[in-house]
């Protein structure tokens with residue numbers, strides 16, 4: 001597994017490359033494993049509190065993360081792992097087969113145009129994948145039209161493939177005050193709750209349950225900061241690649 005700081009040879013020359021399929025294919029051809037944000041052990045308790053073993057789970061933008069495999073090991077056995085990159089999907093398929101986890105399905109899929117029937121999953125989960133769509137968003141309070149369009153499309157597709165009462169889990173560093181306008185846009189029947197995990201820097205574990213818009217009043221736990229969000233720049237923060245993504249999204253300004 002790549003450790004923070006070990007992956008200099010796969011870093012993009014500029015953050016806009018995170019939006020390019022060719023960048024990801026090239027990267028996954030050379031990189032065995034990289035875990036965005038934190039690995040499963042840091043948010044496992046939140047997964048187990050929200051996902052049942054019988055749930056049909058769709059993971060979007062799996063990359064070369066172990067998250068889906070760890071969920072499978074925890075007894076969540078109906079998992080479909082997808083990514084836009086055929087290279088990532090092939091590698092993940094081979095890795096699962098080598099571990100004897102043939103029950104995990106793998107498919108190439110664009111999260112902006114999911115190749116699945118309406119209402120076919122109980123849970124859709126992503127880690128760091130939605131964040132990529134916020135690249136080049138400019139002012140996070142007032143994102144560009146392009147960003148709004150692609151984020152809306154992703155959320156509409158996710159909402160569409162969920163069963164009534166199904167759950168969207170988004171593991172992200174984008175903060176609640178920036179995410180809420182997108183998550184709670186017109187036409188999406190869920191409302192946003194969140195928990196946090198992590199040490200010096202908190203990541204967000206958003207849960208959005210289809211059909212609950214009028215029911216939920218607010219977060220399960222929150223770190224409201226009155227608009228601006230502050231944190232200490234420390235060693236761990238600076239050493240992680242997601243620093244690049246965070247800076248580009250502008251959550252820290």
Ligand SMILES: C[S@@+](CC[C@H](N)C(=O)[O-])C[C@H]1O[C@@H](n2cnc3c(N)ncnc32)[C@H](O)[C@@H]1O
Pocket residue numbers: 024034035036037060061062063064065082083084085088109110111112126127128129132
């Ligand atoms: C920041 S990485 C996160 C990878 C992984 N989820 C993790 O936690 O380590 C973003 C992933 O999203 C994938 N991706 C980018 N655009 C996508 C799209 N339109 N549809 C599906 N996956 C996409 C990339 O190939 C990459 O694997």
